[in-house]
Amino acid sequence: xxxxxxxxxxxxxxxxxxxxxxxNALPRLGVTDVSSVRIGRRIEIDFTGEADLDxxxxxxxxxxxxxxxxxxxxxxxxxxxxx
Amino acid sequence: xxxxxxxxxxxxxxxxxxxxxxxNALPRLGVTDVSSVRIGRRIEIDFTGEADLDxxxxxxxxxxxxxxxxxxxxxxxxxxxxx
Numbered sequence: 001x002x003x004x005x006x007x008x009x010x011x012x013x014x015x016x017x018x019x020x021x022x023x024n025a026l027p028r029l030g031v032t033d034v035s036s037v038r039i040g041r042r043i044e045i046d047f048t049g050e051a052d053l054d055x056x057x058x059x060x061x062x063x064x065x066x067x068x069x070x071x072x073x074x075x076x077x078x079x080x081x082x083x
Numbered sequence: 084x085x086x087x088x089x090x091x092x093x094x095x096x097x098x099x100x101x102x103x104x105x106x107n108a109l110p111r112l113g114v115t116d117v118s119s120v121r122i123g124r125r126i127e128i129d130f131t132g133e134a135d136l137d138x139x140x141x142x143x144x145x146x147x148x149x150x151x152x153x154x155x156x157x158x159x160x161x162x163x164x165x166x
Contacts, residue, residue, distance in 0.1 A: 001118065007125050019126070022146050029145060031138060035084065035131045042090050042125040043102070048118045055114060062112060063105050 002051035003077040008065045009040035040070075044077075051076050085134035086160040091148045092123035123153075127160075134159050 010016050019037040026034050043064055045056055056074045065072040093099050099121050106120040126147055128139055139157045148155040 009125065009127070022126075022142075025146060026142065029142065031142065033131045033135070033138075034128055034142075036127075036129040038127045040125045040127070042092065042123045043105075044092070044119075044121045044123070045117055046119040048116045052116070055116075059105075059109065059112065059114065059117075063108060 002047045002049070004045045004047065004051050004053060004056040004074060005077050006043040006045065006056060006060045006064055006072055006074050007040065008043065008060070008070050008072045009038060011069055011071055014069045085130045085132070087128045087130065087134050087136060087139040087157060088160050089126040089128065089139060089143045089147055089155055089157050090123065091126065091143070091153050091155045092121060094152055094154055097152045 016038050019039040022039070023034060023037040026032070026037075041064070043060075045059065047055075053074055053076065060072045060074060061067065102120040102122040105122065106117060109115070109117050109120075124147070126143075128142065130138075136157055136159060143155045143157055144150065
């Protein structure tokens with residue numbers, strides 16, 4: 001088995017209200033040295049055989065990310081402990 | 084500036100209906116060699132000064148993850164291009 005991870009984040013120019021809410025809550029925890037929090041998605045895709053990055057990219061394009069407002073990155077997880 | 088990434092995933096024993104929905108849609112794309120899809124969150128925290136992993140862990144504990152159903156991992160992003 002092999003695992004591919006797809007990281008989907010809002011494009012930098014798109015406002016992220018969820019991350020902003022977390023950032024705004026930080027001073028209440030006494031944290032004042034954080035300039036920005038951005039929240040995206042992490043998707044783990046387990047292949048039965050060999051990992052197929054092109055396939056994973058196709059899945060990300062069609063099912064996981066909205067290319068209008070989101071960027072994604074596909075990467076192989078080396079030595080992943082996949083049960 | 085320094086960036087810390089927090090990956091939050093549902094614990095393996097917790098059902099992930101969102102990931103399951105993606106997995107179930109894959110045969111329609113002609114993808115038959117994926118055994119599992121799990122969807123979690125990726126949070127990017129930018130520190131104004133040096134990255135503080137302990138601080139990031141505290142933020143994850145209190146604001147980002149639900150420790151009853153989720154696991155999280157905190158890691159420094161080396162050489163991150165943070166504007």
